[in-house]
Amino acid sequence: MKKKIGEKDFKKILEEIVSKFVEENKDSLKEGSIGLVGIHTRGVILAKRIALILQKKYKSQAAVGSLDITLYRDDVGEIGNQPLVKETDIPFSIEGRTILLVDDVLYTGRTIRSALDALLELGRPKLIRLTVMADRAGRELPIQADYCGTEISVAKNEEVQIKVKEIDGEDGIWILKK
Numbered sequence: 001m002k003k004k005i006g007e008k009d010f011k012k013i014l015e016e017i018v019s020k021f022v023e024e025n026k027d028s029l030k031e032g033s034i035g036l037v038g039i040h041t042r043g044v045i046l047a048k049r050i051a052l053i054l055q056k057k058y059k060s061q062a063a064v065g066s067l068d069i070t071l072y073r074d075d076v077g078e079i080g081n082q083p084l085v086k087e088t089d090i091p092f093s094i095e096g097r098t099i100l101l102v103d104d105v106l107y108t109g110r111t112i113r114s115a116l117d118a119l120l121e122l123g124r125p126k127l128i129r130l131t132v133m134a135d136r137a138g139r140e141l142p143i144q145a146d147y148c149g150t151e152i153s154v155a156k157n158e159e160v161q162i163k164v165k166e167i168d169g170e171d172g173i174w175i176l177k178k
Contacts, residue, residue, distance in 0.1 A: 005173040013149035028098035034062040035097040040086045042104040065090030072114035094123040104162035106132040109141035
């Protein structure tokens, strides 16, 4: 396991993502129609952090929710008879809102496709944008992030892992051997 990005740079990357999002979504911020939806598990933590940055640095409020995509996965039958389903908790209407969908790593695109299916069952947002902390090569579907913290090239026998303090005790991006 080797650390690619440490805590200081991790925070800086997240702030840069928020800055780009704010620049491109000023009208939605003024209207108060931003909704942040984090994909379980680490995407939820990142969405909450984005909301804090919006509040502290930009004096803007954004509703935050969490999305479980387990039952929308195209491989749900392969993950066991009783997959661990987490809670989807979106305590606001997504109708007409600008939604920032938040995940940790973008790889094949299948998680995001599942998230879009799950999200669109809840209503019709005005706009959905995707942000990820890390994008690695290997897309199987034509999906890309609108806001990406960093692009990481890894070998097929490696994976990218995001760690967050709330779950892992530290922030950072690591490259692991499979």
